[in-house]
Amino acid sequence: MDVKTGVKMTAEELTAFLAEIFPQIASDFVIDEVGERRITVRLLVEDRHLRPGGTVSGPSTFALADVAVYLAVMAMVGPKAMAVTTSCSMDFMRKPVANADLIGECRLLKLGRMLAVGDVLIFSEGMAEPVARATVTYSIPPG
Amino acid sequence: MDVKTGVKMTAEELTAFLAEIFPQIASDFVIDEVGERRITVRLLVEDRHLRPGGTVSGPSTFALADVAVYLAVMAMVGPKAMAVTTSCSMDFMRKPVANADLIGECRLLKLGRMLAVGDVLIFSEGMAEPVARATVTYSIPPG
Amino acid sequence: MDVKTGVKMTAEELTAFLAEIFPQIASDFVIDEVGERRITVRLLVEDRHLRPGGTVSGPSTFALADVAVYLAVMAMVGPKAMAVTTSCSMDFMRKPVANADLIGECRLLKLGRMLAVGDVLIFSEGMAEPVARATVTYSIPPG
């Protein structure tokens, strides 16, 4: 059964939570919007996120997908820092723009007691077509 | 048809190539061994690679898989910096050790003219069982 | 660049095409709706599609995702029977109902000259939440 809940954390609370538990990366991301099983997260693209060809690197794009699903889960179940990624699949479909942020639009397809599955479409800001898609599965710790 | 070639770049040449084209990340990685369609790459784990729980983060593990397949392809086809990841699937199977390097053992399952597919098993140094597995597909630019 | 086209084949034409080139499976599937880069395909669930536990088997669910993306591509580029699947990722999220059809809602995220990527959400008829999701990549033959 899926867990039935409303949103438990606001964008501000999620931002503070990320800064506390994951200070290495928190300043890379901005939460644009949070909703019921949905979140939009932005990667503030800097030089360190680029790869040869002047485009956003694969690992930076993965990081956006991974953090978006993590925060979407936290928003629904509350701050359980120990949730861990168990699997991920990604398709890189178009070249991102180098000097534009990446925007990840995530929705949770499943939110069970132990497992959550989120889909993420990733856009370069200002482009109509997605640059990548990802599905990320998280294992949620009990209690 | 698969491209038939021997190894075209040594570990030293690959290291220099990575430092030149990808200076943001090159110092994170060490090439332990290169062979025919095989490479072993090490992530020198630092605080910035960790996540809550004191373990290596998903994006850092992804980065290791991604760079390992990239370098395995470069080793066989020569320096084509513009090769790009087109898809990836990963399974995170065990908790990595925080204070140990991650070691990615990659073999290329396919090396076509336009597309390469590499499998990577990822270990925490000193652990017998893999912490993760990944399959990464690269598109190889012509010429 | 994505190929810009309108829909080139109707549901009736796609059905006739599938019956001609793929007679082993054509009678398992019904096309509910075709649109611009979108298709809805139904698997008429029979005993042979079930697995232990009285639920639809993984391979039957895969077959629905695979044929949905295939037909979505054909609808847009015309009948190119030789398009082949190059990769697929699937998540099985809920138990399908045994005595209900499976419905695959597919949209094409990318439709390039050589490669197409389609996402599929799969529902048991009458259930609100998806039982599975899939992403399927097809290689499109030239000419």
Add this chain to the structure above:
Amino acid sequence: MDVKTGVKMTAEELTAFLAEIFPQIASDFVIDEVGERRITVRLLVEDRHLRPGGTVSGPSTFALADVAVYLAVMAMVGPKAMAVTTSCSMDFMRKPVANADLIGECRLLKLGRMLAVGDVLIFSEGMAEPVARATVTYSIPPG
């Protein structure tokens, strides 16, 4: 922790088990070899497994990967028919030969109490290079 066990079911027992619980498909498959966390399973390719172009279809190849991991798990934990696939990723890398069996070589990368992850390399009999690879995750029922 991984479950520590030896092989609990022989090829003959696995064959009988599959025939009993999954009669729709059991006659398609032959178990060539079973070992500690390893199994080799053969798909006896018939016309119904082919697709346009005279090659083995994607769903038939998926079915081989799926059943190989299922049987590899059963061999290690005993007959738990209700184990279910939770995710799968596949890459189709070369065209299979139409009139040759497909052979799936599976090894379990993880065998936990609740979750198992298996990798499968799939060959057309007589070809040196794999036609496909798959990773399949199974959820193992308790008790």
